[in-house]
Amino acid sequence: MSKAYNAMKIYDKRATLYDNQSSKRELLISNARKTFSLLRGNILELGVGTGINLPYYDSSAKVTAIDWSQKMVEQARAKVRKYNLSHVKKIMGRDIMKLSQ
Secondary structure, three states, X not given: OOHHHHHHHHHHHHOOOHHHHOOOHXXXXXXXXXXXXXXXXXXXXXXXXXXXXXXXXXXXXXXXXXXXXXXXXXXXXXXXXXXXXOOEEEEEEOOHHHXXX
């Protein structure tokens, strides 16, 4: 198995606990609120993970998000549903290294 595949499997296993594992979570959230709220227009977020950033984008943004871990994508989609994030237009499970293909 490739290193990329092994890394993906690690993220699949951690997907449901990922957000709570960060010891710097509060600092991350504070910075995300400031940074992401300033972004406008069409946005492509690569490596969206569990979608922890998605609630902080401005409502006028049009966000497309990609992650290679299907479990992370599932968590991100759940956040979109839970928080009714209408600015998130699409979340895809894809290998970002192969986007040009």
